[in-house]
Amino acid sequence: MFLEDSLVVKTKTLAIVVAVIVVSSFAVYGYWSTITPRADVRIGYLNQDLHQLALQVALVNGYFEDENITVETVVFSNGAFEMDGFLADQIDMGYLGAAPALTKRLNMDILITILASVNLEGSAIMVKKSEYDSGAVTSIANLTGKRVHHPGVSTVQNFLLRLALENAGMTYEDIIPVFTIPPLMEDALTTEAPAFIAWEPYCAKAEYSDAAVVLMNSGEIWPSHPCCVVASANSFLEAHPDVVQKVINVHKRAEQWIVDNPLGAIAIAVDWLEMDQSPVENAFNRIIFDYNLNMTGLTMYLEFLIDQGQVDLQWSEVASFMNGFVNATFVES
Numbered sequence: 001m002f003l004e005d006s007l008v009v010k011t012k013t014l015a016i017v018v019a020v021i022v023v024s025s026f027a028v029y030g031y032w033s034t035i036t037p038r039a040d041v042r043i044g045y046l047n048q049d050l051h052q053l054a055l056q057v058a059l060v061n062g063y064f065e066d067e068n069i070t071v072e073t074v075v076f077s078n079g080a081f082e083m084d085g086f087l088a089d090q091i092d093m094g095y096l097g098a099a100p101a102l103t104k105r106l107n108m109d110i111l112i113t114i115l116a117s118v119n120l121e122g123s124a125i126m127v128k129k130s131e132y133d134s135g136a137v138t139s140i141a142n143l144t145g146k147r148v149h150h151p152g153v154s155t156v157q158n159f160l161l162r163l164a165l166e167n168a169g170m171t172y173e174d175i176i177p178v179f180t181i182p183p184l185m186e187d188a189l190t191t192e193a194p195a196f197i198a199w200e201p202y203c204a205k206a207e208y209s210d211a212a213v214v215l216m217n218s219g220e221i222w223p224s225h226p227c228c229v230v231a232s233a234n235s236f237l238e239a240h241p242d243v244v245q246k247v248i249n250v251h252k253r254a255e256q257w258i259v260d261n262p263l264g265a266i267a268i269a270v271d272w273l274e275m276d277q278s279p280v281e282n283a284f285n286r287i288i289f290d291y292n293l294n295m296t297g298l299t300m301y302l303e304f305l306i307d308q309g310q311v312d313l314q315w316s317e318v319a320s321f322m323n324g325f326v327n328a329t330f331v332e333s
Helices: 002-035 050-061 079-087 098-107 129-133 156-167 182-188 202-208 234-239 241-260 262-273 277-284 295-307 315-325
Strands: 041-046 071-076 093-097 112-117 123-128 147-150 176-179 195-199 212-217 228-233
Touching: 041 050, 041 079, 041 241, 050 071, 050 093, 050 241, 050 262, 050 277, 071 079, 079 093, 079 098, 093 098, 098 112, 098 156, 098 228, 098 295, 098 315, 112 234, 112 241, 112 315, 123 129, 123 156, 123 202, 129 212, 147 156, 156 195, 156 295, 182 195, 182 202, 195 202, 202 212, 202 277, 228 234, 228 241, 234 241, 241 262, 262 277, 295 315
Parallel strands: 041 071, 041 093, 147 176, 147 195
Antiparallel strands: 093 228, 112 228, 123 195, 123 212
């Protein structure tokens, strides 16, 4: 009997302790939830993508505070993953490439709207320096049968690679595409895999370290091509148009500051990227920062994606789709 009573007491004591812990946990959670409210807007961007310098400039210069909005930033390794972030409700707005925005909007019905441009150009096809110096790879045609690193199928860089191959009279099937994240591309170059395509600053960084040379800048593949854009989830756009307008105002201000203050912008980029100034400066000079939307260029993206079989859309539907997918109202305000 004593043993049974002892067990009952211990069981009751344990139950009380567990109950106290559970209640305390909820209390702590409620406390932290109270003092850390959700930001006004959650903005996605790509890991160390110099194209998206405007976001870092805005954060450093306090532009969001000037608009009286709080921001949470979420980093992704490429635009396709960022589109998945929209789908998973991890972000409300984002800086990402036009190609993944188009591809996943159509193929996965991820409902977003493009609101502003971020940059033109700023990518390159790079070749292992020893392969270039030996004459083994000095043209796009020399990549036939070779492995080429790219940052993902639904990326601007993959799009540009396909376009470069087509311009050279080749197809995507003539190479062996290999998915690699940009920070690892430089070290992944070999005789069998002598090339990569990436966004800046990874191209300039590989050149700076004598690992690779530029085979073709993206401006040579498609002059003044659109690249990154600012987009919003449609649900957030409908619910918070005032916040969206403030974010676009901040973006425009940051872009203009970059154009007007290149040395200051490079200094912010050096701190953010944690790289030497020389490669950052070279990378910066290969990018055109421009917030104005280029509907013609964005439509060309879509038409090429249709031609390549990357999206399922009828040619007759292009104009109506683009009119709903791109909204210039906010950037023109």
